[in-house]
Amino acid sequence: MPNPYADLLAAIPVERREIPVLGGTTAYWVYGDDDSETTIVAVHGFRGEHHGLDPVVAHLRGIRVISPDLPGFGETPPLTGRAHDLDTYAEWLRSFVEAVSPGAVVLGHSFGSIVSAAAVADGLSTPKLILVNPIGAPALEGPRGILTRLAVFYYLAGAKLPRPLGDALLRNALIVRVMSNAMAKTRDPDLRRFVHEQHDEYFSRFADRDVLHEAFVTSVSHDVREFAPRITQPTLLIAAEKDDITPIEAERHLATLFADAELVEIPAVGHLIHYETPEAAASAIRGFVG
DSSP states (O other): OOOTTHHHHHTSOEEEEEEEETTEEEEEEEESOTTOSOEEEEEOOTTOOGGGGHHHHHTOTTSEEEEEOOTTBTTSOOOTTOOOSHHHHHHHHHHHHHHHOTTOEEEEETHHHHHHHHHHHTTOOOSOEEEESOOOSOGGGSTTHHHHHHHHHHHHHHHHSOHHHHHHHHTOHHHHHHHHHHHOOOOOHHHHHHHHHHHHHHTTOBSOHHHHHHHHHHHHHOOGGGTGGGOOSOEEEEEETTOSSSOHHHHHHHHTTSSSEEEEEETTOOSOHHHHSHHHHHHHHHHHHO
16 A cells, blocks of 8 residues: 655655664664754654654654654664663663753654653653653553453463464464554545554564563553653643543543643544544644744
């Protein structure tokens, strides 16, 4: 399926770079010009990698976007001798931003919203914070809490089975498609096919089952509410009215926990704002960063 955002992306210069962070090597991509007035460091979600945010980046021409792969995902190897838990991911993000672009605006999507909020609450210096599809309540209590509980057993089985069987289970294409179907809300058959192909291509680019299980446990053990009261920077929440992971009512409550927060609600979309409505998300981001 042709990428519907390919032409917009092609107009933006992009360069792959690497940098040492916490004893490992982080791969990251720089979109746009180094002399842009605004820089955003964008943190992707669980099981994804930097490509997932490309559709949003495509609509942010004129803004420099730095998009790393989280440790253990995409082209960034796991961190040696460290548990891939929230403390590690938050420390990694603080170190990465301070090394690559101090003072950049920070953006986190889904699991990336937890990592970003934790890092900012613990002292990461940023003028503004943007959270897309923020995890604003425990995932196990969401509209599809039963599916989330099944996911707990799925990732546990993947971690406990003999390694070849566990790895095959976690990378199983049919299960990936079930996950993709559960999250996609668009009725456009071409866009829906694009979403599925993106998940087929990138959803299994994790380093190993141990990293994946640690990251999953982290994703369902924390949410942004823990950190919101300690975040004083202006914060933009971009939420979906049909999100199955965090219902919109919980997102509205989340916005009240920040010292200075703006909530933008996008209708007719779920947890895949970055694929299905990237232009609306980018419009909100542009207005927020000025």
